[in-house]
Amino acid sequence: MPPAVSVENVTFAYGDQPAVEDVSLTVEQGDFLGLVGPNGSGKTTLLHLMLGLHSPDEGTIELFGEPVETFEAGERIGYVSQQATEKGSTMPVTVREVVTMGRFAHAGHGRLTEPDRTAVEEALETVGITDLADRRINQLSGGQRQRAYIARALASEADLLALDEPTVGVDAESRDAFYHLLDSLNDDGITVILIEHDIGVVTDRADHIACINRELYHHGDTESFVESDALAEAYGSSGQVLHHHH
Numbered sequence: 001m002p003p004a005v006s007v008e009n010v011t012f013a014y015g016d017q018p019a020v021e022d023v024s025l026t027v028e029q030g031d032f033l034g035l036v037g038p039n040g041s042g043k044t045t046l047l048h049l050m051l052g053l054h055s056p057d058e059g060t061i062e063l064f065g066e067p068v069e070t071f072e073a074g075e076r077i078g079y080v081s082q083q084a085t086e087k088g089s090t091m092p093v094t095v096r097e098v099v100t101m102g103r104f105a106h107a108g109h110g111r112l113t114e115p116d117r118t119a120v121e122e123a124l125e126t127v128g129i130t131d132l133a134d135r136r137i138n139q140l141s142g143g144q145r146q147r148a149y150i151a152r153a154l155a156s157e158a159d160l161l162a163l164d165e166p167t168v169g170v171d172a173e174s175r176d177a178f179y180h181l182l183d184s185l186n187d188d189g190i191t192v193i194l195i196e197h198d199i200g201v202v203t204d205r206a207d208h209i210a211c212i213n214r215e216l217y218h219h220g221d222t223e224s225f226v227e228s229d230a231l232a233e234a235y236g237s238s239g240q241v242l243h244h245h246h
C-alpha cells in the first residue's frame with residue numbers, strides 16, 4: 001500500500017516570504033496525523049502543498065503513490081478548509097445540496113443515480129445531520145456546518161480527510177462529539193490529517209504528530225512527540241521572534 005501522502009524535501013515561499021522549508025514526512029494510509037505549530041508556522045501552507053493547491057518550489061509530493069501534479073482521483077480527498085466553517089463564507093444552498101456536491105465526481109456530467117442519492121443520505125446519517133438536510137448551510141452553527149462538510153467528503157467516499165482547524169468557534173460539547181466522529185471514521189480506515197491549535201486535543205486523538213515552524217521539528221508517533229522537546233523548540237523560536245523588537 002503506498003502512503004496516503006509522501007512529502008520529500010519540500011520548500012515553498014510566497015514571493016520572498018519563506019513558509020515551508022525542506023520538510024519531509026510520510027502519512028501512511030490509516031494514520032491519524034495531527035499537524036501542529038505556532039500561528040504562521042506554515043501548517044495551512046503545508047496542507048495546501050500536500051493537496052496540490054500550491055506547487056512546491058523544491059521537492060516532491062505524492063498522493064497515494066502518484067505525483068500530486070497528475071493525481072486525478074480528487075474524490076478520494078475530503079478537504080475542509082480553515083474558512084469552511086466560518087459563517088457568511090458559504091453560498092445559500094441547502095445542507096443536502098452541499099453533501100450532494102460530494103457525488104459529482106462519481107456522477108460525472110450525468111444525472112445523479114440512485115446509489116448517489118443513497119450515498120448522500122448515508123453520509124448525512126453518519127454525521128448525524130439528517131434532520132438538518134433541508135436547512136440552508138449558512139443558517140447552521142459552526143459545529144453543524146463542519147459536519148456538513150465532513151458529510152460531503154464521506155459522500156464522495158474520500159479515504160483521506162484533511163481538516164484545517166475545524167473546531168475554531170465551535171462549542172466544547174460539539175467539539176467533543178466532532179472528535180468522536182473523527183475517531184470512528186479513522187477506525188473505519190479513513191486517513192485523517194488534522195490541523196489543530198489545541199495541543200491537548202491533538203495528542204489525545206492523533207496517533208502521529210508533525211510539529212512544524214517553517215521547518216519540521218518532529219514527526220513520529222504521538223508518544224515520542226510528547227516525550228520530545230519539539231513543542232517547546234518549535235513554539236519557543238516563534239516566541240523569540242516576537243521579542244526581537246527594533
Ligand code: ADP
Pocket residue numbers: 014017018019037038039040041042043044045046
Ligand atoms: P499557519 O497555518 O501555521 O498559521 P500559514 O501556512 O497560513 O501558517 O502561513 C505561513 C506563513 O506564510 C506566514 O508567515 C504567513 O504570513 C505567510 N502566508 C500565508 N499565506 C500567504 C499568502 N497568501 N501570501 C503571502 N504570505 C502568506
Ligand code: MG
Pocket residue numbers: 043044045082164
Ligand atoms: Mg492556518
